[in-house]
Amino acid sequence: MSSFEQIDRAVKRFTRMIALIGLVGLLTLALATVLDVMLRWIFNSPIVGLNDTYSLFAALIIASCLPLCIYRRGNITIRFVGNIFGERATNVLDAFGGLVSLIIFSVMAWQLWRYTDQLARDGETTWVLNWPVSPWWRLVSILIIICVPVTLITVIQSAKSAIREKDASGRVESSSAQPREGNN
Amino acid sequence: MDPIIVAVLGVLFMFLLILLQVPIGIAMAVTGVVGYGLLSGFGPAITIIATETSSTISNPDLAVIPLFLLMGNFASVAGLSGDIYKLAYAFLGHRRGGLALSTVAGCGLFGAVCGSSTATAATFGKVALPEMLDRKYAPHFAAGCIAAGGTLGSLIPPSVILIVYAVIAEEFIVTLFIAAIIPGLISIGAYFIAIMIYLRINPKAGPAGPRMSWRNRFKTTLRCWGVILILLVVVGGIYGGVFTVTEAAAFGAVLAFLFAVGRRKMTRRMFWDALEGTAMTTAMIYGIIIGANIMTYFVTVSRMPDELVGLISGSQMPTFLVLTLLLFVYLLLGSIFDTVAAMLITLPFVLPLIIDMGYSPIWWGIVNVVVIEIGMITPPIGLNVFVLHGVAQDLSLTTIFRGIVPFLLADIGRLIILVVFPILIMWLPGILG
DSSP, rough: OOOOHHHHHHHHHHHHHHHHHHHHHHHHHHHHHHHHHHHHHSSSEEEEEEEEHHHHHHHHHHHHHHHHHHHTTOOOOHHHHHHHOOHHHHHHHHHHHHHHHHHHHHHHHHHHHHHHHHHHHHHBBBBBTTBBBBHHHHHHHHHHHHHHHHHHHHHHHHHHHHHHHHHHHHHHHHHHHHHHHHOO | HHHHHHHHHHHHHHHHHHHTTHHHHHHHHHHHHHHHHHHHHHHHHHHHHHHHHHHHHTOOOHHHHHHHHHHHHHHHHHHHHHHHHHHHHHTTTTTTTTHHHHHHHHHHHHHHOOOOOOHEEEEEEEEHHHHHTTTTOHHHHHHHHHHHTTTTHHHSOHHHHHHHHHHHTOOOHHHHHHHHHHHHHHHHHHHHHHHHHHHHHHHGGGGOOOOOOOOHHHHHHHHHHHHHHHHIIIIIHHHHTOOOOHHHHHHHHHHHHHHHHHHTTOHHHHHHHHHHHHHHHHHHHHHHHHHHHHHHHHHHHHTTHHHHHHHHHHOOHHHHHHHHHHHHHHHHHHSSSSSHHHHHHHHHHHHHHHTTTTOOOOOOOHHHHHHHHTTTTTSSOHHHHHHHHOOTTHHHHHHHHHHHHHHHHHHHHHHHHHHHTTHHHHHHHHHHO
């Protein structure tokens, strides 16, 4: 197995693990919400500040889903042109789409990191619980930073597939040319 | 450069990127940043990537989307779609085309625990299609029922696309859910009528099943208590004002999870698969929303929507004609793009125009979903058709498209009704607040 394939496998497992941790967090948040409602009904005593943490948890959960979606190419893409021009064109265009995504995720990661710095400097906290918000956003920034190499992996995958397609079509052409030469 | 020219070039650039296989959300984000940069400087343009991303992913209203998606995935694992189908069949199966009627009713009910058009089509493709083919239903008719019935998933509340629309258009989610009730019932009614008329012409396409006694119907209903409970808690809770939408979504997800565990269907593999499915769809939807929010920034600064409104108002074009043109464009977009993408790409331009023409954003939200969903079963692409083809590969695309014709006619009929009589959408929100 080549070193790229090993990295690819590791990225696959890693993105899946991050998403699953995030979604287990979502299920926990759902359970906490149910508990909050029950406590409110039965004892008139809801969980203090649960709503306060919703935005922070939501940001972390959503950010945890992004690397998996990028790795699996789950973002909606129209492959109309690629389908017209064949497999190789699809891979070349996928690589191009990946490169554009790479730029956006790089800028997003950089800007979110700076945004978190700003939150830390301002000492921003949640309204009710007074929790500092910057550590949460630091985690979100790290998750977005993870999206950058994951996107790069998809670009390399597409580029490799495009090159393989080219080699394959080249072999087909040369093999189909050989009999003609022989016949001559 | 004139901001309007920048905006027009921006829109063309965005479509070019989309054609070049750049993911739709990314294409919108790039266009938004470059366009905003050209108009207001690249320093502020780059910062909107962080501000829009952070405000979107931490928006508590949008956070109900992954919860509803989780509920839908757990409901599928729990086999609740099968229960819904059996329940609908108990009451409708003895009629001519009983399984087709049950499929449409089942899709409507499952839409209430799932919220997604493609997920509903895929689920019923697995549950209802084999059953209909076993009972000698014409394959094209069976497939048409499911692909069209799937579109109900986006309209029947709680619906993911209505939540997205409500947040972007700054309307109350519950108001949109209430507004969708009558159009949802009209849609089911229209499909029922389409089935009955079609079977009057082609009686062999959908034979009747045996009639179930009232005793057995009662038993079936009791056996389906799980899905009835979830529907009561989620839908009843929201409409009854017992829960907020977030609380209802949380209850729905937890109940669906408990049902799947209680029925011993939640293996470790199924659990991870449900979570993965939720993660993928969540990220896909958020990717488009983030891109659309960045794009909206640029479009608003360019004042293009105002110019568009002024241009159309100044042209004295009748409102009816403008609406008809818009609906055609959406039909086209719906047949090419996913529902969320088709809506969000156009909303910054279209919503100001709709409001200027004197229509309510609530009314437009429902009409918009209806027309885009019709696009989901319209050739040449029609996403639901491809989803169903993915589930049942023995059925050719031509067969499925052939089966859709009666439902497409019914769809056009219901769309005309909803456009001509806005009261059908606005009446319930008016009286229920």
